Amino acid sequence: MGVSAQTDEVPKNNPYTAASDVERGARLFAANCAPCHGPKGNGGRGANLARPRLPRADDDKALFLVIRDGILNTEMPGAWGMTDHEMWQTAAFVHTLGRVGPEQVPGDPIAGAAVLRSKGCIRCHTIGTEGGRMGPPLTEIGDRRSATYLKSLLLDPPSFLPEDFSMVEVVTTAGHRVTGIVLNEDTYSIQVRDLTGDLHSFWKQELTTLEKHADRTPMPSFRGQLSDRELEDLVAYLVSLRRAQ
Ligand code: HEC
Numbered sequence: 001m002g003v004s005a006q007t008d009e010v011p012k013n014n015p016y017t018a019a020s021d022v023e024r025g026a027r028l029f030a031a032n033c034a035p036c037h038g039p040k041g042n043g044g045r046g047a048n049l050a051r052p053r054l055p056r057a058d059d060d061k062a063l064f065l066v067i068r069d070g071i072l073n074t075e076m077p078g079a080w081g082m083t084d085h086e087m088w089q090t091a092a093f094v095h096t097l098g099r100v101g102p103e104q105v106p107g108d109p110i111a112g113a114a115v116l117r118s119k120g121c122i123r124c125h126t127i128g129t130e131g132g133r134m135g136p137p138l139t140e141i142g143d144r145r146s147a148t149y150l151k152s153l154l155l156d157p158p159s160f161l162p163e164d165f166s167m168v169e170v171v172t173t174a175g176h177r178v179t180g181i182v183l184n185e186d187t188y189s190i191q192v193r194d195l196t197g198d199l200h201s202f203w204k205q206e207l208t209t210l211e212k213h214a215d216r217t218p219m220p221s222f223r224g225q226l227s228d229r230e231l232e233d234l235v236a237y238l239v240s241l242r243r244a245q
């Protein structure tokens with residue numbers, strides 16, 4: 001006994017997940033982790049923790065061990081100054097970062113799945129293994145976004161532009177025109193995914209036009225395209241798309 005590095009004594013599930021634990025965890029996180037992981041956990045010198053799935057800490061126990069022992073040969077240190085209790089509280093807070101809790105939403109998710117199909121969302125978004133790749137995958141969207149967020153986004157996409165999507169229109173010297181989102185760009189070249197999901201790569205010197213529209217998005221607004229009922233059902237469906245537990 002007394003060998004704290006033993007892993008099989010660590011409980012599988014976090015024993016401290018009450019609201020007061022999460023609150024205390026938030027303060028511990030701000031003091032110990034935020035310098036590297038950012039105040040909201042979305043990364044900096046340390047990894048982005050505000051994601052539904054942490055590859056190095058995929059369950060409670062693994063998360064606890066990462067916090068306690070650090071990750072060998074990386075900048076992620078072990079938290080020597082904290083008690084087990086405090087580490088679990090920090091873990092409880094980390095757990096909330098990339099996840100929005102299950103919400104009670106009024107719509108019917110099954111009807112919502114049908115709305116999604118009829119509105120062509122699948123053309124641009126993957127759900128599971130099906131769908132287009134123009135927009136981000138929605139497979140686990142319910143873990144990342146709240147119902148309120150999703151509802152507003154469907155009505156007014158430009159207000160929710162993620163930083164890593166930039167819409168662009170290019171015309172080549174040969175007169176070929178492509179509209180899409182920027183995947184990569186450097187001084188000499190640009191890679192664009194068009195609205196059908198196809199990839200294009202251009203040398204900038206072969207373009208006559210390269211217009212960026214940071215304020216525009218290929219994500220269409222569905223304002224006026226959905227009844228209140230359809231919108232509610234669709235949001236209920238999106239919220240239900242979660243990582244299998
Ligand atoms: C000195 C900077 C630093 C501090 C302080 C720090 N981390 Fe990290 N952390 C890192 C780095 C860098 C990585 C990525 C390591 C790698 O995999 O290369 C990381 C990785 C992680 C991971 C794994 C993420 C994944 O992708 O699976 C978790 C979880 C984590 N840190 C939690 C914490 C918590 C909680 C604290 C506070 C108790 C903390 N870290 C403090 C730098 C730091």
Ligand code: HEC
Pocket residue numbers: 116119120121122123124125134135136138141145150153157160161162165181195216217218219220222234238
């Ligand atoms: C023409 C392609 C296209 C269609 C059709 C489309 N989307 Fe999108 N959607 C996008 C793109 C591209 C983004 C991300 C970039 C952006 O916002 O500019 C996006 C973003 C989103 C996001 C935010 C994802 C996140 O990670 O925050 C959600 C949710 C979403 N779309 C749902 C839908 C739903 C539901 C429908 C159908 C009612 C739909 N989209 C139809 C292209 C499309």
